Amino acid sequence: MRVKKVLMAVLGLCRETVIWAWELPDGDRARMEVWVRLRARRRGRCGRCGEFASFYDQGGGERRWRHVDVGFATCDLIADARRVDCPMCGPTVAQVPWARHDSSFTRAFEDLVVHDAIVGNKQAAADRYAISWRAVNNMCERVATEALGRVDLLDGLIAVAIDEVKYKKGQRYLTVVCDHVTGKVIWAAKGRSKATVGEFFDALGDERAAALQFVTADGASWIRDVVADRVPDAIVCLDTFHVIGWATDALDEVRRGEWNQLRRRGGAAAAKALKGLRWLLVRNWENLSGRQRATIRALDGSNRRLLRAWQLKEELRELFKLPLLAAQRALDGWLAYASRSKLPPFVKLARTVRSFRSSIEATIEWKLTNGIAESNNAAIGRIRANARGFHEPHAFITMIMLDRAGIAPRLPWTAA
Ligand SMILES: [Zn+2]
Numbered sequence: 001m002r003v004k005k006v007l008m009a010v011l012g013l014c015r016e017t018v019i020w021a022w023e024l025p026d027g028d029r030a031r032m033e034v035w036v037r038l039r040a041r042r043r044g045r046c047g048r049c050g051e052f053a054s055f056y057d058q059g060g061g062e063r064r065w066r067h068v069d070v071g072f073a074t075c076d077l078i079a080d081a082r083r084v085d086c087p088m089c090g091p092t093v094a095q096v097p098w099a100r101h102d103s104s105f106t107r108a109f110e111d112l113v114v115h116d117a118i119v120g121n122k123q124a125a126a127d128r129y130a131i132s133w134r135a136v137n138n139m140c141e142r143v144a145t146e147a148l149g150r151v152d153l154l155d156g157l158i159a160v161a162i163d164e165v166k167y168k169k170g171q172r173y174l175t176v177v178c179d180h181v182t183g184k185v186i187w188a189a190k191g192r193s194k195a196t197v198g199e200f201f202d203a204l205g206d207e208r209a210a211a212l213q214f215v216t217a218d219g220a221s222w223i224r225d226v227v228a229d230r231v232p233d234a235i236v237c238l239d240t241f242h243v244i245g246w247a248t249d250a251l252d253e254v255r256r257g258e259w260n261q262l263r264r265r266g267g268a269a270a271a272k273a274l275k276g277l278r279w280l281l282v283r284n285w286e287n288l289s290g291r292q293r294a295t296i297r298a299l300d301g302s303n304r305r306l307l308r309a310w311q312l313k314e315e316l317r318e319l320f321k322l323p324l325l326a327a328q329r330a331l332d333g334w335l336a337y338a339s340r341s342k343l344p345p346f347v348k349l350a351r352t353v354r355s356f357r358s359s360i361e362a363t364i365e366w367k368l369t370n371g372i373a374e375s376n377n378a379a380i381g382r383i384r385a386n387a388r389g390f391h392e393p394h395a396f397i398t399m400i401m402l403d404r405a406g407i408a409p410r411l412p413w414t415a416a
Contacts, residue, residue: 007034010070011077012108012412014097016040030073036098037079044094046086047101053084056091065099066131067106068412077106100142108412110139115411118403121386137395144398147407153179153186154204159214159366161239161373162200162223164192165380167389167396174393175200176380176400178372180214185376185404190393197226216368218242219356237363238356240320241374246352247313248282250345254309255281257345274303281306285314305343312338312346316353320364327364331357376404 004019011034013019021035038044046053063081066074077098084094098106105113109129113136116125122136159180164173165188173192177200178185187200201209209231216237217223227236255274262271280292288296299307312334319330331353338350353360362368383399390396402408 011067011075016097024073032070032073032075033078034075035078038096044082044084046084046089047093047095048089049086050095051086051088053086053092056083056085059083059093065104065106066109067098068108068112100146103142105139110143111409111412114139114143114402114409118399118408140398140402143409144402144407148401151407153184153405154208157186157204157208157212159216159368160186160212161216162197162227163217163239163373163377165377167384167393168391172393174397176376178376180216180368180372182406183372183375184406185400188397188400190397192222194222194226197223198230201226201230214366214368216363216373219352235362235366236359237366237368238359239373240363241371243353243360244317246349247316250349251281251309251313252278253345254343255306258303258306270302274306281310284317308341309343309346312341322364324361324365328361331360379404
């Protein structure tokens with residue numbers, strides 16, 4: 001087999017590309033240099049917009065792109081950087097199939113690095129390929145911009161979830177919109193206000209907004225008011241995830257209250273035991289071990305109020321699994337029980353639930369309880385933790401989209 005043929009296959013170059021020279025220069029780390037050119041000497045395409053354009057000049061001579069490593073060696077592709085005269089963009093470096101415009105890395109190399117940055121983080125990818133963090137960051141931007149230019153994620157939406165995500169300490173938030181059907185994140189922007197939600201509906205446009213049948217959100221008026229205004233016909237559902245979050249908060253408030261009382265009365269040991277119960281109480285009953293369940297049952301003898309709070313949380317959670325009619329009946333019962341519970345956090349919660357009742361029933365009726373917001377929230381939390389936080393909301397949004405919008409690059413050797 002000829003070396004050229006081996007190189008073509010090993011470097012994964014396409015048929016339009018011709019290898020005409022190669023070299024292994026001396027250096028600390030093994031390095032391979034491969035000279036390539038395009039097969040067709042006909043008209044080139046503009047590197048910026050991709051349109052056919054006529055030859056302009058030879059440009060600034062040779063250009064070099066870092067390609068995927070070959071064994072122990074790093075690999076550079078080298079080619080002439082011809083320029084074309086694009087009717088739209090003016091004189092521009094001609095498009096090459098192996099690299100994105102304005103990059104000194106090949107497409108395959110960038111896809112590989114971005115893949116690693118998504119799975120791990122940008123710094124780990126930078127270390128692995130011995131490039132700068134900034135270079136990795138730029139690659140993520142380029143890959144995401146290219147992918148988002150190809151698909152319109154806002155097409156064909158029927159049901160969406162609108163939620164907020166923290167990106168930095170001190171009340172810095174993003175607004176994130178997910179598609180209930182695919183589970184993908186389809187839109188994200190800095191801020192959490194009526195204006196931010198308005199931006200989403202502006203991007204969606206009136207026609208596509210009219211096709212929207214369901215919107216799930218928490219109780220926040222900065223979301224609900226805009227939804228009511230922009231898509232008055234859509235059914236607004238309350239994310240189950242949020243309702244259960246409220247109940248869990250109420251339960252924790254009761255536990256804290258009981259703990260404080262015990263401490264004040266000098267029951268230090270009992271107070272300490274109560275503090276340790278925190279994580280046990282918020283977990284779902286079905287995920288508890290036999291011993292943990294016994295601990296909760298034992299509250300019947302030691303702290304009735306806390307047991308009542310716990311039951312209220314679990315009952316509310318169970319209610320979402322019922323068919324609508326049964327759920328409506330159960331909700332009546334729950335509201336009566338919570339209102340008379342003499343537990344202030346649950347009396348308050350009952351009032352909140354009552355005011356969102358139609359939204360809660362819509363959630364149950366349309367079964368929009370599949371935790372899309374919850375799983376995306378968890379994944380976004382993971383992205384933030386992997387990066388050890390984001391200073392720049394834009395960089396965070398890019399990583400969220402790359403990971404959760406279904407636009408992550410495929411590994412170069414699996415690409416069709
Ligand atoms: Zn152009």
